[in-house]
Amino acid sequence: MNFDFSDEQKQMRDEARKFLSEQCPPKAVREVLDGKAPYDKALWKGLAEMGFLGVAIPEQFGGAGAGHLELCVIAEEMGRALAPVPFSSTVYLAAEPLLIAGSDAQKQKWLPKIASGDAIGTLALFEGKGNPSPKAITVTANGGVLNGVKKPVPDGAIADFAVVAARTGSSGRESDISLFIVDLKAGGVEIKSLTNIDLTRGQAEITFKDAKAEPLGAAGEGWSVITQVLDRAAVLMAFEQVGGADRALEMGRDYALDRIAFGRPIGSFQAVKHMLADMYVSATLARSNCYYGAWALSTNAGELPEAAAAARISATQAFQHCAKNNIQVHGGMGFTWEFDCHMYYRRANAVALGLGSLSYWEDALIDRMRKKNAA
Amino acid sequence: MNFDDTPQEAAFRAEAKAWIAANAPKQYEDELRKASLGRVALKGANILEVAKAWQKKKADAGWACLHWPKEYGGRGSSPIERVIWQQEEGPFGRLSSMFIIGHGMCGPTMMAFAGEEQKRRYLPPLASGEKIWCQLFSEPAGGSDVAGLRTRAEKRGDEWVINGQKIWTSGAHYSDYGILLTRTDPTVAKHKGLTMFFLDMKSPGVEVRPIKQASGASDFNEVYFTDVRIPDTQRLGNVNDGWNVSLTTLMNERMSIGAGVATGFPELFDFCNSLMLEDGPAIENRAVRSKLANWAVKASGLKYTSMRAISALSRGERPGPDNSIGKLVAGSMIQDVATYALDLQGAAGTLSGPEDAEVAGKFQAMLLRAPGTRVEGGTDEIMRNIIAERVLGLPGDIRVDKDVPFNKIPTKGRA
Numbered sequence: 001m002n003f004d005f006s007d008e009q010k011q012m013r014d015e016a017r018k019f020l021s022e023q024c025p026p027k028a029v030r031e032v033l034d035g036k037a038p039y040d041k042a043l044w045k046g047l048a049e050m051g052f053l054g055v056a057i058p059e060q061f062g063g064a065g066a067g068h069l070e071l072c073v074i075a076e077e078m079g080r081a082l083a084p085v086p087f088s089s090t091v092y093l094a095a096e097p098l099l100i101a102g103s104d105a106q107k108q109k110w111l112p113k114i115a116s117g118d119a120i121g122t123l124a125l126f127e128g129k130g131n132p133s134p135k136a137i138t139v140t141a142n143g144g145v146l147n148g149v150k151k152p153v154p155d156g157a158i159a160d161f162a163v164v165a166a167r168t169g170s171s172g173r174e175s176d177i178s179l180f181i182v183d184l185k186a187g188g189v190e191i192k193s194l195t196n197i198d199l200t201r202g203q204a205e206i207t208f209k210d211a212k213a214e215p216l217g218a219a220g221e222g223w224s225v226i227t228q229v230l231d232r233a234a235v236l237m238a239f240e241q242v243g244g245a246d247r248a249l250e251m252g253r254d255y256a257l258d259r260i261a262f263g264r265p266i267g268s269f270q271a272v273k274h275m276l277a278d279m280y281v282s283a284t285l286a287r288s289n290c291y292y293g294a295w296a297l298s299t300n301a302g303e304l305p306e307a308a309a310a311a312r313i314s315a316t317q318a319f320q321h322c323a324k325n326n327i328q329v330h331g332g333m334g335f336t337w338e339f340d341c342h343m344y345y346r347r348a349n350a351v352a353l354g355l356g357s358l359s360y361w362e363d364a365l366i367d368r369m370r371k372k373n374a375a
Numbered sequence: 376m377n378f379d380d381t382p383q384e385a386a387f388r389a390e391a392k393a394w395i396a397a398n399a400p401k402q403y404e405d406e407l408r409k410a411s412l413g414r415v416a417l418k419g420a421n422i423l424e425v426a427k428a429w430q431k432k433k434a435d436a437g438w439a440c441l442h443w444p445k446e447y448g449g450r451g452s453s454p455i456e457r458v459i460w461q462q463e464e465g466p467f468g469r470l471s472s473m474f475i476i477g478h479g480m481c482g483p484t485m486m487a488f489a490g491e492e493q494k495r496r497y498l499p500p501l502a503s504g505e506k507i508w509c510q511l512f513s514e515p516a517g518g519s520d521v522a523g524l525r526t527r528a529e530k531r532g533d534e535w536v537i538n539g540q541k542i543w544t545s546g547a548h549y550s551d552y553g554i555l556l557t558r559t560d561p562t563v564a565k566h567k568g569l570t571m572f573f574l575d576m577k578s579p580g581v582e583v584r585p586i587k588q589a590s591g592a593s594d595f596n597e598v599y600f601t602d603v604r605i606p607d608t609q610r611l612g613n614v615n616d617g618w619n620v621s622l623t624t625l626m627n628e629r630m631s632i633g634a635g636v637a638t639g640f641p642e643l644f645d646f647c648n649s650l651m652l653e654d655g656p657a658i659e660n661r662a663v664r665s666k667l668a669n670w671a672v673k674a675s676g677l678k679y680t681s682m683r684a685i686s687a688l689s690r691g692e693r694p695g696p697d698n699s700i701g702k703l704v705a706g707s708m709i710q711d712v713a714t715y716a717l718d719l720q721g722a723a724g725t726l727s728g729p730e731d732a733e734v735a736g737k738f739q740a741m742l743l744r745a746p747g748t749r750v751e752g753g754t755d756e757i758m759r760n761i762i763a764e765r766v767l768g769l770p771g772d773i774r775v776d777k778d779v780p781f782n783k784i785p786t787k788g789r790a
Contacts, residue, residue, distance in 0.1 A: 001377065001685060002376065002689070003376060003679065003683050003685070004376065004686045005376060253768070265769075265770055267763075267769040270756070270772065273759065273763035274756070276763055277762040280762055288676050289672055289675055292679045294376060295378075310672045313672045314675075317669075359665060362664060363664055366668055366671070369644070373644075
């Protein structure tokens, strides 16, 4: 048994960490946080040059052809650095549905551009409040055009194309939903930026008015693809969350060692020590669940649905737990704009909702465990 | 990343599996499988006898104390082989609970500090379960502060005379030998005046009194020493160096990686699958599902954390302080799980008789045993200190008595 990443994969993680610590220091994140740029374009280009954007894209489509374990390793570092780039929307939410359901021509058209950083993609799934559900989709596709409103769409204002879930039937079943690729720079598309709690990652409202749409995958199979995409993204996002949780813990630990109060480093008080120990425990449990998710994802195992939900829940809890207690360790300073704690707190709480809420995944996990037990 | 054995590991597993299939006491398999939280009772059989017989059989065939050297009754196995054995032994491993302290802590301490002749005399019968050992460290005034102990050892010629009291001694009532930490010099700082011995528990002056626990069971004892004589040849380590000797013992405790810790989750999941609430099956209730999911990811997180640790072992790394996570998380989880399982039953949740209680009173038993799990072998607070200090590198607790002679340390908080 080797329930760990290989030496090569760990080397890749070190490379990504080094690259991001140089190219994406907190100062760079703040450029986007302060609204000076919608995302870090230089970093995006750099990530492409390092081969990180196409790490799981096959070589024939311009990627590195490594695999999903390698992508997990990169994802962790992206989360740790709070990279202000449309990585998760482009790589997990747009490239993955193309890999699962795209025709050769579609893959040939978009995947090389994703790998080279020339195209930003996203998934337009949600329509207002609520969790992923075929019933919630009202955007219609008829005669090759889309009509309706999607929001929030992650990185929607900077994306070049979107994978859109739309209604193509009225049977009341999952088979009513189909997927489409829409060129967001073409006519019939109106995009409005929305403010959100994570200022380092944009959200948008996209209105389609007879927008031209190209089917992705077979008609009526959209929901099945969405489910697979969400499971894969849940694992990848969980690695981002674990990276963020780890960094928040590290910040709290460092501050507790540096800050003196009552004549001692505050990290020598049990109340603070124990809070940090609990952060470590939650981050470790999440990491272990993520490793199982990574194994299931990379081997396309039947366990993936259950493993993805477990990784998602565990990592969401860990990141939220570590981010909020990092502020607590920092005391008043942690609540100021100039300390970086709030950036992790914002990201932790935004990323917790991006693929459906915690309660949605809790529900999904128990459903999946029951099915496995019944089988 | 994979779950596969190496060829050598696979060969070892196959050998172990075959031997267990041919030799394990299968008539008790079902009862052992259903036992939870150390509550093992075999109908119509004395558990101690069954356990000793299984251990002896293992020892005769070379499957006892796998990681010990062969000359002391072991097999000289690698840590990973030990884990594979635990996985394959499965529910039969539950028969080993009374040997854990002897095998995990007393044996390794003897190996490090006893004379060669003593090792050859005492270790093989310990490995084979013919003799059971206990560990006499804790005292009523000690708690987590083990070095605060007061049991005295005074030198008289070639012997030491022991007076004092120990507490929380697991299995002292059926133990043949014990390792004993005593105070030999009260005029120096508390860690510096301790000395370790081993002794025959049947020695004159040793009195064992079982403690009735909150759960009603009696797993632990008080042990009183009145002018007990121990020959100097049974001293382990140097005089006044007992603290270092005990650290060896405790370090070895950490080496014993379990194949899995009890969390109560599988039991709760099964229970919620079968339990009918007013508005339908419990498993379909949204609030219940949310609770279950939270515990599910803790249980799986622990499981995969231990797999990561096993992977590190198989690469030849030593187990780290990460092992503290298992007990810390599982201890309070099992308490919460049991509380919740009773809550789901409403007023009937108070009933604990096997005929009246759901699942034969399993959750009630869990509830009453769980507080001990959070205390024994290091409290939740000590576990958090270990993680904070040894993993995160935070400063140790302030110890105001560190350099004070033991006999000058205050013993009462309020005058």
